[in-house]
Amino acid sequence: MSDIERTEFQLPSELLAGGRAPDSAVDPGVQPDETDIDQTLRPKSLDDFIGQPKVRQQLDLVLAGARRRSVTPDHILLSGPPGLGKTTMAMIIAQELGSSLRMTSGPALERAGDLAAMLSNLMEGDVLFIDEIHRIARPAEEMLYMAMEDFRIDVIVGKGPGATSIPLEIPPFTLVGATTRAGMLTGPLRDRFGFTAQMEFYDTDDLTRVVNRTASILGVEIRQDAAVEIASRSRGTPRIANRLLRRVRDYADVHAEGRVSLEEAQGALEVFDVDELGLDRLDRAVLSALVKGHGGGPVGVSTLAIAVGEEPGTVEEVCEPYLVRAGLVSRSARGRVATAAAWRHLGLEPPETAAGLH
Structure with missing residues (x-):
């Protein structure tokens, strides 16, 4: 994503004439649309951020130390699975520093010129956030090395023997990179980050606090057990x-006048195919294909993908990580193997040879 575009608009004629807009346009009780809610749900400070206590403590020290010395903080790498708050953390970093935030993504930086355009527009102390930084193109990555270390870039003008390199100084800035695959980062890029934070999955207690906070912002009446x-x-x-809370809210609005009890939460999650372990339809299809279709394995990813009608990449990147983490699937040199817990989750008795039975 490049710099945010500015869009001009005209006020309605009744407002220009001093009249009132319709009540829905000025009533503070009117709920914002879903895109507004996405921004509202994001915490604005480290104190408001739920979970990740170690990362918050370390990051607070890094930022506080930089503020005391009146310098730009070291470059920061945020690593971890999707959905844990890396983008939100980047926004908080800029907020804590009182700086502007420029956002883009690795796939958007296909050429060195794309990166040079962003870097040349930075002001001193700005925070540049690059999401999925492991996917940045190699020419742009090599330009980023010099920018991170020396705060300058070389812009090539012309082609062939007549090409000229023009050094361009850029003001000190903080790069915040986010990646879901830290292993795909090149060594030179990883080493240029002064602080690396590993975001961990949340436990149920912290997620319950997240659900309660979101319900409060959305105006959802929810019981603690729900x-x-x-x-x-x-x-x-x-x-x-x-996301699940929003769907439960929809169900409760239709069936329970907006009040979310344990029964309503369970009913909604059943309707939306989310079982008690958090598996959705595709997860259960993969598990069923592995257990019922291939006797528990070992089975290759491509074979499982064909069985459920999905791409191998989808099975490997979307389904498999959670199935392995939940102890339902194990990986071996010969393929994927269903554990005894997977058999029991499908209501079947595991064979004597099932992984994890003994």
Whole structure:
């Protein structure tokens, strides 16, 4: 994502004439649309951020030390699975520093010129956030090395023997990189970050706090046992917890006048195919294909993907990480193997040879 575009608009004629807009336009009680809610749900400070206590403590020290010395903080790398709050943390860093935040993503930086355009527009102390930084193109990455270390870049003008390199000084800035695959980062890029934070999956207690906070912002009346139920099915991920709460809210609005009890939460999650372990339809299809279709394995990812009608990348990147973390699937040199817990989750008796039975 490049710099935010500015859009001009005209006020309605009745406002220009001094008249009132319709009540829905000025009533503070009117709920914002879903895109507004996405921004509202994001915490604005480290104190408001739920979970990740170690990362918050370390980051607070890094930022506080930089503020005391009146210098730009070291570059920061945020690593971890999707949905744990890396983008939100980058916004908080800029907020804590009182700086502007420029946002882009690795796939958007295909050429060195794309990065040079962003770097040349930075002001001193700005925070540049690059999401999925492991996917940045190699020419742009090599330009980033010099920018991170020396706060300058070399812009090549012309082609062939007549090409000229023009050094361009850029003001000190803080790069915040986010990656879901730290292992794909090149060594030279990883080494240029002064602080690396590893974001961990959330436990049920922290996710329950996330659900309660989101319910308060959305104006949802929810009981504590219902919040715990939603949190326990959220796969350790705040983004999923917020998404499930919205769907439970829809169900409660239709069936219970907006009040979310344990029964309403369970009923909604059943309707939306989320079981007690947080598995959705695709997860259960993969598990069923592994257990019922291939006797528990070992089976290759490509074979499982064909069985459920999905791409191998989808099975490997979307389903498999949680199935392995939940102890339902194990990986071996010969393929994926269903554990005894997977058999029992499907209501079947595991064979004597099932992984994890003894």
